[in-house]
Amino acid sequence: MRVIGLMSGTSYDAVDAAAADLERGAEDGVLRLVPLGMVSEPYPADVREALAAALPPATTTLAEVCRLDTRIGQAFAALASRADRELCAGRAELIASHGQTVYHWAEEGRVHGTLQLGEPAWIAERSGCPVVSGFRPRDVAAGGQGAPLVSLIDLMLLRGRPGVPAALNIGGIANVTVLPAGGDPLAFDTGPGNALIDAAVRELSSGKRAYDAEGALAAAGRVHEGLLERLLSEEPYYRIPPPRTTGKELFHAGYLRARLAGLGELRPQDLVATLTRLTARTVADALRPLAATEVFVSGGGVRNPALMAMLREELGSAAVRGSQELGLPAGAKEAYAFAVLGYLSLHGLPGNDPGCTGAAGPRVLGSLTPGSRPLRLPAPAGRAPHALTVGAPPGGTPPG
Ligand SMILES: Nc1ncnc2c1ncn2[C@@H]1O[C@H](COP(=O)(O)OP(=O)(O)O)[C@@H](O)[C@H]1O
Ligand SMILES: [Mg+2]
Numbered sequence: 001m002r003v004i005g006l007m008s009g010t011s012y013d014a015v016d017a018a019a020a021d022l023e024r025g026a027e028d029g030v031l032r033l034v035p036l037g038m039v040s041e042p043y044p045a046d047v048r049e050a051l052a053a054a055l056p057p058a059t060t061t062l063a064e065v066c067r068l069d070t071r072i073g074q075a076f077a078a079l080a081s082r083a084d085r086e087l088c089a090g091r092a093e094l095i096a097s098h099g100q101t102v103y104h105w106a107e108e109g110r111v112h113g114t115l116q117l118g119e120p121a122w123i124a125e126r127s128g129c130p131v132v133s134g135f136r137p138r139d140v141a142a143g144g145q146g147a148p149l150v151s152l153i154d155l156m157l158l159r160g161r162p163g164v165p166a167a168l169n170i171g172g173i174a175n176v177t178v179l180p181a182g183g184d185p186l187a188f189d190t191g192p193g194n195a196l197i198d199a200a201v202r203e204l205s206s207g208k209r210a211y212d213a214e215g216a217l218a219a220a221g222r223v224h225e226g227l228l229e230r231l232l233s234e235e236p237y238y239r240i241p242p243p244r245t246t247g248k249e250l251f252h253a254g255y256l257r258a259r260l261a262g263l264g265e266l267r268p269q270d271l272v273a274t275l276t277r278l279t280a281r282t283v284a285d286a287l288r289p290l291a292a293t294e295v296f297v298s299g300g301g302v303r304n305p306a307l308m309a310m311l312r313e314e315l316g317s318a319a320v321r322g323s324q325e326l327g328l329p330a331g332a333k334e335a336y337a338f339a340v341l342g343y344l345s346l347h348g349l350p351g352n353d354p355g356c357t358g359a360a361g362p363r364v365l366g367s368l369t370p371g372s373r374p375l376r377l378p379a380p381a382g383r384a385p386h387a388l389t390v391g392a393p394p395g396g397t398p399p400g
Pocket of ligand 2 (some may be wrong): 008009011012013014171
């Protein structure tokens with residue numbers, strides 16, 4: 001089955017679409033993914049601005065939520081159609097849309113709700129394909145964190161590897177999935193990924209720059225130990241036992257401003273170096289007790305060499321590898337993961353790993369919006385696949 005996965009993370013830098021052919025082995029419990037490539041588009045400038053103005057800690061109105069839901073759905077729809085044309089020869093059969101997270105209602109380690117915008121009707125209307133969307137709430141309703149949902153896919157990719165393999169995604173927030181030898185798998189958000197780095201760069205450049213391009217500022221700066229210590233010791237989130245998840249409701253520009261109070265002038269490069277070290281340190285602190293031996297990294301953070309160098313230092317003997325070594329390019333992994341989650345939902349298969357999200361049990365995730373034809377569901381698959389293998393795309397390495 002040819003599936004398109006659509007994703008925009010908490011950085012809301014761009015909407016990503018990845019296309020894949022997915023086939024389930026009848027006997028062996030293996031799901032086979034052939035990557036067809038990815039396309040990506042930044043949000044239109046006015047949508048991005050409206051989103052930035054509405055996100056916490058700002059307040060907004062239901063009128064604005066309605067406008068955003070529509071405009072984000074339209075942006076996802078436009079990209080899905082492009083992906084169908086350019087990657088699928090117009091033969092996509094299913095679209096899986098994560099939507100845009102605008103609020104993750106987490107309190108003291110429990111998640112009570114999570115809201116993703118991007119009305120799927122726009123995607124179904126424009127592409128003609130059925131759409132699976134709204135993946136997270138079912139896991140929350142079953143007592144889980146609703147995240148990190150990519151953990152199920154990570155586990156399918158990591159199973160069978162020697163030692164203690166882990167997957168790390170560095171988006172706005174950083175999350176890990178760990179498969180301890182003989183122990184139960186674990187997945188959780190470690191804390192900020194790029195969120196605080198981006199917030200600082202945006203403030204320092206009066207909004208002209210959105211991130212520390214190639215980690216240049218961090219590489220030129222020195223870590224301010226006092227600030228680092230304050231950021232680590234004053235944040236209770238890092239001490240909540242897993243499963244735990246967070247979002248930019250916590251790690252935003254105002255959070256950073258409050259932590260900087262009373263420290264005097266910091267050189268911009270020192271501030272960015274300190275925040276970059278904070279991400280590397282909190283990831284390593286989270287992985288150390290689990291004794292991870294190899295870490296497959298994905299997400300936009302991979303494009304920051306200063307962050308990757310600090311991560312290698314902090315992780316010590318654990319091997320730091322790119323997720324492309326598992327077949328999925330760093331910038332496309334999450335979109336591919338949602339394509340797989342959409343496939344699983346359509347086939348009546350669970351999309352959560354309860355041990356990772358904290359849900360009471362495995363659940364079939366999401367809601368289905370019919371495409372241009374009446375909805376025809378495949379017969380529910382019996383056994384859930386335990387492994388995901390990534391095959392070669394037609395013509396070599398997938399783009400992205
Ligand atoms: N060339 C680059 N140099 C440094 N950082 C980058 C670069 N490209 C992307 N990033 C970082 O990656 C982030 C986007 O990563 P992404 O995985 O898309 O996050 P999310 O899932 O939250 O959208 C950007 O906000 C930025 O911080
Ligand atoms: Mg992104």
